[in-house]
Amino acid sequence: MKQREPSIPGYSLVIDGEYKNTLDIEGFSRMMKDPSYCYKFYWLEALVKLIAEGREAVTFDDVINEMIVSAWYSVREFHIHLSGLPADGLVRDGLERAVLKLTELSNLEAHASRVEILNAIREHESELKAAKTQLTNMVPYRALAGFFPKEGRVPDWESERRMVRYIASIDRELVSLPYTLGESSKLKKEVIFNPMWQNMIQDNTVSILGWIQYEKVKWLQNNNPEVPGLVYKLAPMDEKMRKLGHVRKLWEGILDMHEVRDVFTGRPVLPKQYDVDHFIPWSFVMNDELWNLMPMDPSLNSSKSNLLPRSDRFFLPFAENQFLLYELVHNHEKIHKLFEKCYKDNLHSIWAGQELYRFGNTKGTFLNILEKNMRPVYDSAKRQGYEVWERG
Secondary structure (H helix, E strand, C coil): CCECCCCCCCCCCCECCHHHHHCCHHHHHHHHCCCCCCHHHHHHHHHHHHHHCCCCEEEHHHHHHHHHHHHHHHHHHHCCCCCCCCCCCCCCCHHHHHHHHHHHHCCCCCCCCHHHHHHHHHHCHHHHHHHHHHCCCCHHHHCCHHHCCCCCCCCCCCCHHHHHHHHHHHHHHCCCCCEEECCCCHHHCEEEECHHHHHHHHHCHHHHHHHHHHHHHHHHHHHCCCCCCHHHHCCCCCHHHCCCHHHHHHHHHHHHHCCCECCCCCCECCCCCCEEEECCCHHHHCCCCHHHEEEECHHHHHHHCCCEECHHHHHHHHHHHHHHHHHHHHHCHHHHHHHHCCHHHHCCCHHHHHHHCCCCCCHHHHHHHHHHHHHHHHHHHHHHCCCEECCC
16 A cells, blocks of 8 residues: 655645545544543554454543553653643643542552553542543544534534434445444443454554644644643653763863852752752753753752752852853863863853853853743743752
């Protein structure tokens, strides 16, 4: 079968060959159109993954479990709000609420595996039932609306039983749907896949998942406008992507020349006995920019973790260490050469290159530039839900 990649903008799925002739691919491309909540993306993504596994029929319960697994890391590790966060601070998205409920009930880490999450769901099945059931109220039916006729019968969205029958009649009389629904109730309701759609999805799983991911990222970014690098926050990243080697060598060079005091303890940082860590957590900024990095006592790194250091206690000593770095960069050739080696991996912010590290800044000017640019990022992380670290 010949396949063309989805096009952008619009990202409509266009497939040549037997599927184009027998299936309503245009209706399929409308399954992601105008969602009210983000969990519509996760619903379709879960269906595609289950079909790719060779499943011919599943239950609402199976699909919701896969949705929780898929959303777990983004919500737990990065505090992503799946459908935004209104002014009242209440979580709007039912899938996000289900993840947070499981968080309360279990001791799972953000990096928990799929098997661990599924086991925890089963362990707390009764406590999660209400949150999971709420997710089935509309999306399983609304997701198929792109296949419904624009004129004629109007579906009765308020009646689950009538919607099941309406979907069956559309599938029987007008167009083959990707799935129909069984007669069981609540989370036991069956999702029955059409064999031809199964074949198409199995043959095009990578492209279809890419399309869903693209639409999901657009939705999430629009609803989390303050979150940087959101596309990298949907699944765990390889820690090897972190590039701190040149920054560590730079601080080693500084420690050979000058005493540096730990931002949190006030004690001298010992050469080769420290960690390089982020002031604003890496999980929020998703970069290793020099202006956000500091040497710190390794015994505190695990307790700080993804927390925000209390700014009124710790920002000034952090900024003063940054100014010490700045002074040595411009006054010692050895340090300047180590600084230049950080360009590729750790100096991408335009404001840092053009303002912060330019020659001639006084201490007051340097601290003001650093605070002016870091404060909005810090405040965004705090609004997103990152907790403040007091350090005792």
